[in-house]
Amino acid sequence: MKDTIFRITENNRIAKNVYRMTLAGDVSDIKNPGEFINIRLDGFYLRRPISVCDLSDDSVTIIYKVVGQGTEAMSRMNIGEKMQVLTGLGNGYDLSLSGEHPLLIGGGVGVPPLYLLAKRLIGRGKRVSVVLGFNTSDEVFYEDEFKALGCAVAVTTVDGSRGVKGFVTDALPEGYTYFYTCGPEPMLRAVYRATDTSGQFSFEERMGCGFGACMGCTCKTITGYKRICKDGPVLKKEEILWEN
Ligand SMILES: Cc1cc2nc3c(=O)[nH]c(=O)nc-3n(C[C@H](O)[C@H](O)[C@H](O)COP(=O)(O)OP(=O)(O)OC[C@H]3O[C@@H](n4cnc5c(N)ncnc54)[C@H](O)[C@@H]3O)c2cc1C
Ligand code: FES
Numbered sequence: 001m002k003d004t005i006f007r008i009t010e011n012n013r014i015a016k017n018v019y020r021m022t023l024a025g026d027v028s029d030i031k032n033p034g035e036f037i038n039i040r041l042d043g044f045y046l047r048r049p050i051s052v053c054d055l056s057d058d059s060v061t062i063i064y065k066v067v068g069q070g071t072e073a074m075s076r077m078n079i080g081e082k083m084q085v086l087t088g089l090g091n092g093y094d095l096s097l098s099g100e101h102p103l104l105i106g107g108g109v110g111v112p113p114l115y116l117l118a119k120r121l122i123g124r125g126k127r128v129s130v131v132l133g134f135n136t137s138d139e140v141f142y143e144d145e146f147k148a149l150g151c152a153v154a155v156t157t158v159d160g161s162r163g164v165k166g167f168v169t170d171a172l173p174e175g176y177t178y179f180y181t182c183g184p185e186p187m188l189r190a191v192y193r194a195t196d197t198s199g200q201f202s203f204e205e206r207m208g209c210g211f212g213a214c215m216g217c218t219c220k221t222i223t224g225y226k227r228i229c230k231d232g233p234v235l236k237k238e239e240i241l242w243e244n
Contacts, residue, residue, distance in 0.1 A: 001088045001211055002029040008081050009059065011074075015141040017066045018109065019075050023085065024059045032092025033117035034182075034202055034234045037062065038210040040084040044070050047086065049207050049229070051182070053112035054119070060087070063112040063141070089210055090233050093117050093200055095124065099177025102126055103199075104151075105168050105191055107133040107183025111142055113202060117180055118149050130154070131171050133187065137162035169194040189242060201240060202233045219243075 006025035014020045030037070030052055037060060038047040048070045054061035066075050077083075095117070102121055104114040111132055121128050129152045134140045136159050146153045154171040155163030164171040168183070169190045179199035181191050188201050205228040208216030212230030219228055221239045226232060 001086060002026060003084065003086050005082050006060075006085045008077055008079055008083065010061075011077055011079065013075075014063070016136075016138040018063060018139070018141055019066070020053075020061060020063050021074065021077075022059050022061045023083065025085070027055060027058065027060050027087065029088030030055055030060060031088070033095075033120055034092035034113050034180075034200075035088065035090045036113075036210075036233065038086040038089055038207075039074070040086075041070050041073050043073070046208065047210055048074070049089070049204075049210050051113035051202070051204075053115050055116060063109065065109045086210060090229065091231065093180050093202070093234050094236075095120060097178055097198070097200075098124075098126055098180075100126060101175060101177045102128055103173065103176035103179040104128060104130045105133075105172070105179060105181040105183070106130070107168055107187040108135075108139070110181070110183030110187070110202070110204065113182050114180065115142060115145065115149075118146060118151050122149055122151070128152070129173050129176060131156065131168045131173075133157075133168035133171075133183065134162075135159065192237065192240065192242070195237075199237045200234050201237065203228050203235065204233065205229075 004026045006023035010022035036049045036051045050062045106114045130146045131154045133156045156171045182202035205217045208214040217228040
């Protein structure tokens with residue numbers, strides 16, 4: 001884990017209330033898709049955790065939705081401004097279990113971590129299918145970016161304004177060997193029920209410290225209590241114990 005200063009090199013709106021931000025700095029502690037960074041914002045006590053979407057030798061890209069004051073403040077930041085960022089957080093996805101035809105299922109701002117995952121899986125010669133779920137067409141992002149990587153992409157919208165009408169579970173393809181998913185909890189529960197292979201889930205719980213010290217993100221699993229920030233955010237299907 002590293003706490004370093006990053007400089008904003010991009011902060012653009014890419015869909016309704018959704019922004020892509022690229023941060024230049026020391027990314028040497030970021031290893032796996034599914035890891036997250038924790039951003040300190042002036043005037044806010046708690047840092048804001050955001051998944052790693054893409055990575056280069058000297059920058060990290062994130063995609064965030066404006067939902068409250070912290071992300072609203074981020075959306076108003078300009079190129080050249082600096083941020084203090086903790087990197088190297090979370091376990092990330094385990095790529096070794098993917099099989100030859102992994103399926104990636106993302107909902108809303110659960111989509112970003114799947115982009116670096118898709119890139120890495122394609123780099124290993126895997127045939128990657130992706131299902132991206134949104135509420136409406138103006139919320140859709142990264143359909144073309146996943147296609148440009150070589151993924152087979154299906155988009156769903158709840159109102160049917162783009163792609164398949166319905167939820168991600170209405171567009172699951174046949175024949176996948178394993179799945180990786182990230183999104184809101186109701187979607188994760190539906191994916192858990194609708195899938196017939198093993199897979200991995202990334203949970204975007206509310207967090208305190210973000211690095212394992214406060215126990216604020218603890219959840220019960222089949223193998224005991226886990227801290228989502230440090231033992232997760234990715235859990236395997238077999239470990240998950242849905243409460244109520
Ligand atoms: C590991 C991890 C990865 C994440 N990755 C992303 C990402 O890639 N892109 C992205 O847009 N967001 C992501 N989030 C969620 C993001 O951290 C929150 O949306 C953000 O912290 C909200 O800050 P805020 O000050 O704008 O909102 P707040 O004022 O803190 O909250 C505003 C509203 O958002 C809700 N909220 C706050 N945090 C969360 C959360 N963690 N999950 C669900 N609802 C929340 C609150 O309940 C409230 O209704 C991730 C969270 C975690 C834990
Ligand atoms: S947020 Fe502090 S232990 Fe997870």
